[in-house]
Amino acid sequence: MKRTTRRHFIKLSAAGALAVSSRSTSLFGEKAVKPLRILILGGTGFTGPYQVRYALSRGHKITTFNRGKTHPGELPAEVEQLIGDRNGKLDALKNRQWDVVIDNPTTLPAWVRDAAQILKGNVERYVFISTISVYGEVKTGVDEIAPTEKYEGADPYKETIEAMKASGYKTYGPLKALSEKEAEKWFPGKTLIIRPGLIVGPRDETDRFTYWPVRINRGGEVLAPGDPKDPVQYIDARDLAEWTIRMAENRETGTYNATGPAKSLGVGGMLDGIKNAAKSNATFTWVDEGFLTQQKVEAWSDMPVWTGKESGLALTKIEKALGKGLTFRPLADTARDTLAWFKSLPQERQSKLRAGLTAEREAEVLAAWKKRT
Numbered sequence: 001m002k003r004t005t006r007r008h009f010i011k012l013s014a015a016g017a018l019a020v021s022s023r024s025t026s027l028f029g030e031k032a033v034k035p036l037r038i039l040i041l042g043g044t045g046f047t048g049p050y051q052v053r054y055a056l057s058r059g060h061k062i063t064t065f066n067r068g069k070t071h072p073g074e075l076p077a078e079v080e081q082l083i084g085d086r087n088g089k090l091d092a093l094k095n096r097q098w099d100v101v102i103d104n105p106t107t108l109p110a111w112v113r114d115a116a117q118i119l120k121g122n123v124e125r126y127v128f129i130s131t132i133s134v135y136g137e138v139k140t141g142v143d144e145i146a147p148t149e150k151y152e153g154a155d156p157y158k159e160t161i162e163a164m165k166a167s168g169y170k171t172y173g174p175l176k177a178l179s180e181k182e183a184e185k186w187f188p189g190k191t192l193i194i195r196p197g198l199i200v201g202p203r204d205e206t207d208r209f210t211y212w213p214v215r216i217n218r219g220g221e222v223l224a225p226g227d228p229k230d231p232v233q234y235i236d237a238r239d240l241a242e243w244t245i246r247m248a249e250n251r252e253t254g255t256y257n258a259t260g261p262a263k264s265l266g267v268g269g270m271l272d273g274i275k276n277a278a279k280s281n282a283t284f285t286w287v288d289e290g291f292l293t294q295q296k297v298e299a300w301s302d303m304p305v306w307t308g309k310e311s312g313l314a315l316t317k318i319e320k321a322l323g324k325g326l327t328f329r330p331l332a333d334t335a336r337d338t339l340a341w342f343k344s345l346p347q348e349r350q351s352k353l354r355a356g357l358t359a360e361r362e363a364e365v366l367a368a369w370k371k372r373t
């Protein structure tokens with residue numbers, strides 16, 4: 001179970017995201033003290049567009065760099081969009097200057113090396129978006145000084161995204177850890193490393209958190225995993241993006257875990273919160289972990305967000321980020337906005353949730369649970 005759980009985490013946290021609106025927080029639209037020239041590597045997937053809109057609202061000048069493939073035409077007109085490819089087509093970055101670069105899509109150390117080679121001397125600071133997957137399989141909650149996973153391949157600079165996928169994403173955490181080091185190598189003392197946990201909310205193409213608002217909104221008897229007290233952690237993409245911009249404004253450096261909520265939350269509290277937000281008539285039938293394992297219902301992929309008892313993944317320590325102003329919107333906002341976004345997608349997309357159980361499978365497992373001796 002642990003191994004599967006972890007594999008699913010890294011696989012799904014490597015996955016990208018899609019489109020829709022951003023909502024405001026109290027700091028939205030407040031002008032920053034000093035407008036920055038910010039280069040966002042990526043910027044059009046899941047979290048990037050929230051960074052872009054928030055940064056613009058605070059008066060910054062934004063340039064993005066991507067292939068122009070993901071959500072073309074969606075960037076606000078005032079954004080300068082440079083086109084290229086992290087795999088060797090970086091000319092558009094040459095002879096340009098920015099105050100700070102935010103590197104969103106990178107898993108490969110060579111992507112950091114190649115961009116940093118060009119940007120060094122022209123950009124003051126490097127923000128690297130990493131992941132808590134760098135810690136590997138953990139049994140207890142970890143803080144930022146915990147060891148990261150070792151890369152065991154031959155040459156990390158020769159790794160490709162295709163090879164990482166073919167490895168079942170086993171190299172994702174180790175390569176992210178090496179990419180962090182690569183950023184620090186090129187921008188010593190000028191690197192900010194943010195390690196998010198599960199990122200959720202509107203635009204999330206993986207449907208992990210989304211499964212729960214959608215399922216609970218449908219109502220009726222809902223299969224709920226394990227013990228209501230089992231811990232869960234996640235961060236709304238908008239909270240992450242906005243904090244990333246504020247950290248950049250404050251010229252922060254160092255390494256930060258970034259997940260939430262601020263106070264520990266059980267899966268029961270999460271499901272109840274979603275139920276209240278959706279004003280649903282759903283009832284929860286709690287099925288114990290051993291029985292789920294027997295039924296081949298897996299934590300994380302079949303029962304998203306929930307990691308099972310043995311994993312320390314949902315106990316990641318975030319005190320350092322809290323001390324630097326990481327804030328969280330209410331679960332109800334995340335649940336309602338995610339549901340509204342999901343309902344805005346084409347019917348065909350809505351009919352195929354990418355995480356969680358199908359209605360048929362859920363009914364089968366519930367029936368088996370009731371028949372158990």
Ligand SMILES: NC(=O)c1ccc[n+]([C@@H]2O[C@H](COP(=O)([O-])OP(=O)(O)OC[C@H]3O[C@@H](n4cnc5c(N)ncnc54)[C@H](OP(=O)(O)O)[C@@H]3O)[C@@H](O)[C@H]2O)c1
Pocket residue numbers: 012013014015016017041042043044045046047048049065066067068069070071084085086087104105106129130131132195196197198199200
């Ligand atoms: N999702 C999670 O739960 C989770 C958890 C922990 C950490 N993370 C990390 O968080 C980050 C999330 O990034 P995001 O997807 O939200 O960022 P994003 O900036 O919104 O989207 C990814 C961007 O990368 C660009 N891109 C992809 N391949 C490229 C290439 N070869 N050359 C140039 N540009 C390329 C895409 O545009 P084009 O396709 O047009 O090029 C897109 O703009 C990732 O580093 C991920 O590892 C995610």
